Amino acid sequence: MTGRPLTFLVPEGIDDPSRVSGGNVYDRRVRDGLGSRGWRVTTVEARDAGRAAAVLREAPGGTTVLVDGLVALWAPEAIAEVAARARTVILAHMVAAAFPDATAPTVDAERRALTAADHVVVTSRWTVDELRRRGLAEPGRVTVASPGVDVPAAEPSSETREEPPRLDLLCVGVVAPHKGQDVLLAALDRLRGRGWTCRIVGSSRPFGAFASSVSRDAQRFSGRVLLTGVLDGPELAKEYRRSALLVAPSRVESSGMAIAEARGHGVPVLAAEVGGIPDTVAGGGAVLVPPDDPVALAAALDAWMMDPALRRRLRAEARAARAGLPTWAGTVAAVAGALEAS
Structure with a gap:
């Protein structure tokens, strides 16, 4: 050799x-x-x-x-x-x-x-x-x-559709304090009257006590929040395709690979303005909020949910950004x- x-x-x-x-x-x-x-x-x-x-x-x-x-x-x-x-x-x-x-x-x-x-x-x-x-x-x-980023081949049906028909939120990352899934749930608690669903994808093993707390809190949403565990390959790609928005409420983040993957799928991002995230979303298709602030996160989510024009603009920007990933x-x-x- x-x-x-x-x-x-x-x-x-x-x-x-x-x-x-x-x-x-x-x-x-x-x-x-x-x-x-x-x-x-x-x-x-x-x-x-x-x-x-x-x-x-x-x-x-x-x-x-x-x-x-x-x-x-x-x-x-x-x-x-x-x-x-x-x-x-x-x-x-x-x-x-x-x-x-x-x-x-x-x-x-x-x-x-x-x-x-x-x-x-x-x-x-x-x-x-x-x-x-x-x-x-x-x-x-x-x-x-x-x-x-592995940019998937475009699917004609998804490219011609202006946006997913449902307000499906996605959060990807190990379930851990620095990823801020608890901040997301606190924000969603303020938005129970909106028609959203949320999937939290990631391993619960490394930070078991925190993950158990997040799982207990998720049960309060009567099935609207689902912790899927680890997904990879085609299963994770399917989640990106079905989702209208990736939410990344991290407290600490060097770059954010899930954010980059979402952008590769043309999915807009709502993320905490922390660490390397602003550089990762350079080029548009994202909204940034202060970290560890569920009130600010809830307000940004509510604005996105209530404004179809904003959703269309962010999705178009996210798709356009794929060429520069x-x-x-x-x-x-x-x-x-x-x-x-x-």
Whole structure:
């Protein structure tokens, strides 16, 4: 087998259908794309800090190591050790210090890992600015590799229809505090008199207590709110096609892969104005509201529901924006450039 050797250290279960997340999808696309570009990728999954440190310390000198940012947090000392003998690049999907509940040990581990690495790959321009602001990495040591979007082939019936006939809302992402599904339910509680339905798509496993709370609250809506669990591939594409609006009420977000996917399907977006989301929706087809504000979110939803002209305009803008969406080929090329830089 020929090609430049690369060790790609990722969290356990990135290919597990029950653990679908934006980070896992991104890691898979990068892994597969680098292989097609001539890299000999050895992907190693780590379930804990011990495994992560062992893999890093076994990496031979003169090679290249790519480490998912979550795993890097587990073993900052090992990151420093491997960086002394092999080019070490961290793929930072998010800035852990930006989370309101980030602990001091986590923030310190992130600082040590990022400052020890040769280079950092991030998913948005906002993340570059956040790393610089926090003194974690200067822009010259950071590469932006925005998540790509698979734009589906247009379906004539959906393209000629002005908008879906129902006010079906969609929220996609792991059910977690930083994704803000509780904010969405609080907003919908103010709109019980409107004719909407809402599907919340995403894994409930990583943040079980929060997900259970969201599930209990959803039951108060008498079937109008459905938590579907994880959906992927054709099932998720079907949800985008049937939905009139994607709602992304995140408290923290580096870029928002679900937002980009919705735009690939020509679905307009109502999202929190936080993190990298404004860059992700550049080009139109979106409304932004303050984060963690159910009153503002409810007002924006109500305006959208009550104004057919607004719905048509946003949907037309979202469809037009598809031509400028990033591709996964571009994502992989950017990551490859970071790996190859001297």
